[in-house]
Amino acid sequence: MSSFPIHKTLSGLIMSTLLLSACSKDHFQYEIEQGAGMKVDSIAFSTGSTSLIADGESALSFIIQAYSKRKVTINGVEKDSMVLIPEDRIPASEKKVFYNNGTEAGPEFSTKSLSPATISFYAKIGNTKSAAQAVAIKAPGAPYSKIVIPVIFHVFELNKTDSKRYPWYLELKQEKLEQLITGMNAIFNRQGTHAPNGASANIEFVLATKTPAGAMLAQPGHDNFGYASTFDWGWSTYNAANLVKNNSATLLWDPTRYLNIWVLPSAVYYGGISTTRPAYTLSNTPLAGIDMQKVASASEVPLTEPEGVGLMIGRDELNSTMRAPAPNLAYRFGTFYGLFQTYTYDWDPSMTDYCNDTEKFSIGQYRDIYKKSPDGILFRAENIMDATYLDWNIEGGQYLVSRVNTITAGQAARIRYVLENCPERMARQ
Numbered sequence: 001m002s003s004f005p006i007h008k009t010l011s012g013l014i015m016s017t018l019l020l021s022a023c024s025k026d027h028f029q030y031e032i033e034q035g036a037g038m039k040v041d042s043i044a045f046s047t048g049s050t051s052l053i054a055d056g057e058s059a060l061s062f063i064i065q066a067y068s069k070r071k072v073t074i075n076g077v078e079k080d081s082m083v084l085i086p087e088d089r090i091p092a093s094e095k096k097v098f099y100n101n102g103t104e105a106g107p108e109f110s111t112k113s114l115s116p117a118t119i120s121f122y123a124k125i126g127n128t129k130s131a132a133q134a135v136a137i138k139a140p141g142a143p144y145s146k147i148v149i150p151v152i153f154h155v156f157e158l159n160k161t162d163s164k165r166y167p168w169y170l171e172l173k174q175e176k177l178e179q180l181i182t183g184m185n186a187i188f189n190r191q192g193t194h195a196p197n198g199a200s201a202n203i204e205f206v207l208a209t210k211t212p213a214g215a216m217l218a219q220p221g222h223d224n225f226g227y228a229s230t231f232d233w234g235w236s237t238y239n240a241a242n243l244v245k246n247n248s249a250t251l252l253w254d255p256t257r258y259l260n261i262w263v264l265p266s267a268v269y270y271g272g273i274s275t276t277r278p279a280y281t282l283s284n285t286p287l288a289g290i291d292m293q294k295v296a297s298a299s300e301v302p303l304t305e306p307e308g309v310g311l312m313i314g315r316d317e318l319n320s321t322m323r324a325p326a327p328n329l330a331y332r333f334g335t336f337y338g339l340f341q342t343y344t345y346d347w348d349p350s351m352t353d354y355c356n357d358t359e360k361f362s363i364g365q366y367r368d369i370y371k372k373s374p375d376g377i378l379f380r381a382e383n384i385m386d387a388t389y390l391d392w393n394i395e396g397g398q399y400l401v402s403r404v405n406t407i408t409a410g411q412a413a414r415i416r417y418v419l420e421n422c423p424e425r426m427a428r429q
Contacts, residue, residue, distance in 0.1 A: 048060055
């Protein structure tokens with residue numbers, strides 16, 4: 001058992017917590033001694049991942065949780081229990097991580113060496129030591145050749161002469177589209193993250209500068225289309241898709257040259273906006289989880305269905321409160337390029353995203369700062385597929401605790417497969 005000084009004074013009583021049972025709610029409370037009286041009896045330690053890419057950029061960010069043995073009163077009955085000590089109550093200088101040989105490591109770890117193939121770490125606070133956790137060191141994959149994808153946003157705006165275009169009507173600002181493209185490039189090219197299994201797909205999204213006929217766009221990547229207030233958008237994308245097809249000369253640019261993105265007005269409920277995965281492949285090797293039709297050449301693939309060749313997004317989604325530089329839209333791009341959600345449901349824990357290097361967690365943990373994988377590893381969620389904005393189980397996504405800014409090497413490989421083998425996803429500069 002270890003005792004050490006605490007820099008901050010604890011309030012005497014930790015917030016009461018409710019334990020749910022089948023028929024009733026049990027109430028319990030406990031107190032933690034202050035200052036030098038606090039003792040660490042157990043340490044939960046995690047490397048944050050069981051594997052690490054040895055590229056010098058990927059890093060383990062260690063998680064250390066301290067517990068103190070306390071008398072806890074539950075419905076009037078006193079019991080012994082291990083109580084989590086608030087993280088900020090223990091000075092960082094007291095939390096130490098060591099290699100298994102006893103040499104001290106820092107709060108993070110990265111390497112470019114493939115030897116040894118496995119490294120073990122453990123944590124200590126005072127004299128209390130955690131169990132060791134092993135991490136497999138993986139070789140980085142070969143870098144991908146760069147793919148540049150011109151993007152055109154077809155923005156539906158109320159006609160300027162429409163009687164319901166009131167003085168306070170605001171058109172979508174170019175700045176919003178630029179921010180989205182900047183955010184997508186950061187995510188798909190691994191900028192601003194050091195996730196232990198992160199990778200770059202080496203894709204650059206660029207705002208198109210010219211129309212299919214060669215005319216210069218007034219605003220790069222920005223194409224406005226006026227609509228009448230009498231148009232029935234419905235709650236989903238069905239009517240919008242028909243509108244695009246009926247005006248394909250202006251609203252559906254050549255999918256082999258442009259990634260078409262339609263920004264639908266707020267009249268379309270974002271819960272009804274669907275994002276489809278690819279349906280055709282030129283490869284003899286299938287992509288796990290996606291049933292695609294094998295074709296001999298790209299010319300066999302029809303490129304006339306809007307939702308098959310492009311993305312529909314809601315105007316409101318560009319103003320989401322979600323984190324990351326690309327609001328909450330990264331999961332739409334991920335789905336479009338063949339990715340699946342990383343979380344599972346308690347009633348179907350066998351769900352998979354077909355990537356063995358993403359961290360999985362049960363949806364019930366969505367508000368937890370640290371998620372726990374099925375094998376008991378604590379980690380910081382940061383994947384773009386951690387949750388869709390529309391999952392009712394996470395109240396629209398806005399309460400998800402995740403950085404939502406990373407793709408893994410396995411996900412990058414799926415994205416590249418789609419870009420290189422699926423004709424309806426082959427827009428190129």
